[in-house]
Amino acid sequence: MDRKFNYIVEKPEDIAEKIKEFSEQVQEEFRGKIYKVNRESFLSMADCYKSPAASNEEVGRCAQKSFERMSRYAEGMQSAWSLHMEAMGKCMEGCNQGDTVCYSNCYNDYLAKTYGEIKRFFNTFK
Numbered sequence: 001m002d003r004k005f006n007y008i009v010e011k012p013e014d015i016a017e018k019i020k021e022f023s024e025q026v027q028e029e030f031r032g033k034i035y036k037v038n039r040e041s042f043l044s045m046a047d048c049y050k051s052p053a054a055s056n057e058e059v060g061r062c063a064q065k066s067f068e069r070m071s072r073y074a075e076g077m078q079s080a081w082s083l084h085m086e087a088m089g090k091c092m093e094g095c096n097q098g099d100t101v102c103y104s105n106c107y108n109d110y111l112a113k114t115y116g117e118i119k120r121f122f123n124t125f126k
Helices: 012-029 031-048 056-082 085-093 100-124
Strands: none
Touching: 012 031, 012 085, 012 100, 031 056, 056 100, 085 100
16 A cells, blocks of 8 residues: 555545545546556557458457457456455444544545555556
8 A cells, every 4th residue: 555545534425425536536646547548449449440451350350359458447447446345344334333533444444455456457557
């Protein structure tokens, strides 16, 4: 976990909105990498259609590789976001009702682990 988070969660119901805010921050922080992954996928797909001599089957096989890359990207991001979600839920179940410190600790631990997963994902995604 490279980054520390210090958000305050007053009640578990606030988590969805807080994750949405965090997601927007992550998208902004990794905007360049997200753009690069998407751009490379689409350019690769466009290259499939450049050869006038290519058969429909050849173009289809070539484009399928780009679709598979985009699918791996989507699956990787989904995995990064959901990997520690269950642990956060279990952590919060162990909190006493109204225990803001406990809720916050669970959430901040989730954010740190998720941020680490996202960062690792972008560093390894080819």
